Amino acid sequence: MLPTPDTYNQPEFYAPWHVHLGTGDISPRRLHLLQAIEATGSMAAAARQVGMTYKAAWDAVEIMNNLAGVILVNRQHGGKGGGGATLTGTGMQIVTMHERLSAMQAMWMASLDHTEADILPLMRRIKMQTSARNSFYGTVQSIKKGAVNAEVVLKLQGNDHIVATVTSDSIERMNLKEGATAWALVKASWVVLASPDCQGKTSARNTLCGTVSRISQGPVNVEVILELQGGNTLAAIITNSALHDLKLSEGVKMCALIKASHVLLGVDH
CATH class of the missing domain: 1.10.10.10 (Winged helix-like DNA-binding domain superfamily/Winged helix DNA-binding domain)
Structure with a gap:
């Protein structure tokens, strides 16, 4: 509640x-x-x-x-x-x-x-403003603590999840625990897009798949908005050449790859 x-x-x-x-x-x-x-x-x-x-x-x-x-x-x-x-x-x-x-x-x-x-x-x-293009709000589903770092799994709306790697000190300082609510912030330039058919293994801990809902082209870079299966939207910045190589257009299925170390966590308190 x-x-x-x-x-x-x-x-x-x-x-x-x-x-x-x-x-x-x-x-x-x-x-x-x-x-x-x-x-x-x-x-x-x-x-x-x-x-x-x-x-x-x-x-x-x-x-x-x-x-x-x-x-x-x-x-x-x-x-x-x-x-x-x-x-x-x-x-x-x-x-x-x-x-x-x-x-x-x-x-x-x-x-x-x-x-x-x-x-x-x-x-x-909804009024929060940050320099990170992607801001998500969810509930901490699990925390796996290590000697120095901890892996935090945040449940977003729908069945989407995002994994972040933070220091154990940050877990204590933010009083993060299972069931707590938290923010996940990801810069659009940290998001890598890949076709769902891509069979290669990557080091990215997060793979969020959805449908391209909007493309905004600039002279050098392109902003691609992905509507995820759970209802969240995610922005990625790619080059015009990548847009051409991936054959991206609205309605195309695509996956976003994000390293857990590129996910920043925050709390209200």
């Missing part, structure tokens, strides 16, 4: 509305993006409303989906504009809470019931 607001410091409210919970703020821009998606049903239109580029809006949505641990925005493929976008039930809950916050102001905290309070920690997670 997610922690209730009593777990955190007493919230303080500011205008334009964001919530300060002592350890971080809920980004109003991301909340406004969710509102715009609900109002327009279009990612392109929502991006224009909040002053984002189309790519930046999808980047923000993919990060929010990953960090929330559940899907907040569904992507609908097709059409010249890349299809539509709709909020899931959880996404709608977040938007509804934000609108109530704006309307009820100081009375809002007194009006929260237990179910609504459970959404607060989720809202804290």
